Amino acid sequence: MTRKQRRLYFVLLGMLALGAATALVLTAINDTLVYFYSPTDIKAKHVGTDRRLRVGGLVEQGSVVKQGEIVRFVVTDLTTTLPVTFKGVLPDLFREGQGVVAEGKMDGAGTFQASEVLAKHDEKYMPKEVTEALKQSGRWQEEEGKK
Amino acid sequence: MTRLSEIIRRDLRLALRQGSDSIMVVTFFVLTVVLFPFGLGPETNLLERTSAGILWVTALLASMLSLDRLFLADYEDGSLELLALTPTALELLVIGKVVAHWLTTGLPLIVAAPVLAVLLQMNGDGFATLVLTMLLGTPTLSLIGAIGAALVLGARRGGVLLSLLVLPLYVPVLIFGVGAIDAAVQDLPSKAQLLVLGGMLLAALPLAPWAAAAALRQALE
Amino acid sequence: MHRFANPARFLRLAAAIQPWTAAATVLLIGAGLYFGLIASPADYQQGQTVRIMYVHVPSAWLGMACYSTMAIASAMALIWKHPLADLIGKSAAPIGAAFTFLCLVTGSLWGKPMWGTWWAWDARLTSMLILFFLYLGYMALANAFDDPTRGAKASAVLALAGFVNVPVIKFSVDWWNTLHQPASVTKIGMPSIDPSMLLPLLLMGVGFTTFFVTVLLVRVRSEIMASKIRAIRLMQIHSTPGAVASGEVVG
């Protein structure tokens, strides 16, 4: 084998490794890597009470109940719902119908005890008047499903 | 290929006769991990939950500890010039040195990790995944580290600089290493994370020696 | 004598462009501030805090654009050995670091009222933070050698290694955690952002970019002069034998 051939061989080997690396990563992505779970995932997995995890979804319309410092609301992914309790100050962006990520644990009664609630805002930016005009003309579409 | 084995044998022999490096790395690993229960309190739940993270972060720091020696000794005594003048690809020699480095530092870490996992009360389901992630992850650390080690040759305060350069690049390995173990402990599939770790190793295998060899040539100019 | 391109041509070009970019910067940012702070409405959900976007988003753009500039300059420096490319890389780094820092801080100031936290270990935030560390590493490495050309070459290799790694880091933290909203302006044709808000954002974005170009040009000029100074010093050392001994070189 001449040096030129050997170099070509090395380059091909390197390309092969890179190709295989890409293939592996793509397979992994297809295996769905998720970080926070939807209420459906949680129902399906029967998560234990000792594990901290994150739940993401939308705050269900009309579900927010405030009792002093304690807030109760329901997170939905439009198929399954999960009741959440949280004690603390909510972010200003926390609204019904908006995306939310809660971190905490499940309790024995099937309620999610959040120790932290983060609002997830969408990529829409517009003045109030415009959204109202859109709503009146019926072209306004509420956020559907979770992000 | 004989040259590759020649340089691996020589570096292993050097490590064996000089001794200290492997033992120091493992000692650092063990000592630092043992510090965590003191810092976090002996609460079993907390230790169990954080064990994957603690082990991986500490292993990462430990493998970085010996990194600045990777090329420095050869650089200082003129061996590196002669290595660069060997009638073969410098990239191949870099691979040889990285292999030797991994055998003397990465492998002992992998052996020590399960023992420490027991001390940290890690769920038994995670042990196999822990070893597997470290088998896939620590060679990647050595490979990426080789780039950093080659870059800081001749720099002022090279050792500190090295950690600044290399640690940000270690983040992906850390994320997927810990992610895989956490998933395994929770009885979730960890295949995806392991695939990504393998992918990163495969990508680093050609790219890192190439970049490190380029850096070495710069250092010798 | 050898194939070094003439930096004098660059200096002439820079001098010609510079007043225009500087003027454009003042005008664009001035207009951007007017539209951003006064003439644009508040957001339907985020209220007045949306105005932070007009400095936050352009900072983020520039933080990433500077790194790309550095990586491209580094590749050119390594392939064609053009000394000007080294200087561009070295000059761009502090600007990029400054804007990445701004992006992180203004993001934090925006996140506190809106998300309810100063800092979240979210994908975007974390990858920006790592980008900031990459900048710090680059600058530290570029200045860690006694011979500035060696520093330039080493940091060029680092910039490229980092450039390969940035998508990997991005991908890994994306998987790791996600909270930040997707980009608003990338959907060509139908930005989900109202024109009244898009205008100040774009004005500021372009203004920040011309600011970057202006500062970069001045910094490169400065670096060219610095290397001239070193060259003259070196010439004095080597052309006057014994000068080193009598200590008269250090001027």
Place this chain on the structure above:
Amino acid sequence: MTEGWPSSSFSADGLACVRGERVVFAQLDFQLASGEALLLLGPNGSGKSSLLRLLAGLLKPAAGRLSWNGAAVADDREVHAARIHYVGHHDAIKPVLTVLENLRFWARLHDPDSGDEAARMALERFGLWRLHEVPGKLLSAGQKRRLNLSRLLGAPAPVWLLDEPSVALDKASVKTLEAVIAEHRARGGMVILSTHADVDLPGAQALHLDRFAPAPAAAVEAWI
């Protein structure tokens, strides 16, 4: 080893070297044929070491070209590396390896087929065979230098690039080195050598590097 090297030529054409941001030398030419030697002369900083590193391939010339039998050396770095031996200022000796291990490593790296016999002959030639099991850390400066020089014989290469090889050597060892160089040239090898002390190279060409130093203004001009 016994048969000679094929007749070849090694030449430089318009070579320029920039170190840091300074032009060290420019427009440097030389031509060397089999059996010839080139002696590099010049004051400190005139670029003798830089030229040797450049010839070895450790440095890239800022301009000009190096050729071997008319073909550019830069085309194939590995082929060029196979035909040179470079002895620099550092001795590249590992303190924990024995003399023989040190030499054998470099010999086998240069030529994987090189045998123990060649290593033994090389060490004997430089008077180090009786120390072959002694670790490198116990060697004196002169012994280290001799060990480094014995690489020249451990694996053969036609071109020797020697940067002040006589440093730390006693008179007898310098004589040995001269004899080894003479034999190498007799077999058709080439030697390029820089020295302050006297190494006797009969019939060597001399290259005065200070004559290739650029005018002071030009040195700066390159950067302006």
Place this chain on the structure above:
Amino acid sequence: MSSLATYFSMGGYASYVWTSYALTAVVMVGLAVSTWRGMKARESELKVLQDLTPGRRGRSKDTQG
């Protein structure tokens, strides 16, 4: 005046909005000033050196240009 006060209060988010803008201004102006100063310092240093170096007079227009 009260409309101005409402304007500066930024719907209650004054501290966040104004801090963001102030910080951006400080960093950008600081970057511009330090860059400009560094350039001027090197320019004058180079001038001094070139005036000291024989045969280099009259070339300083390059550096200004």
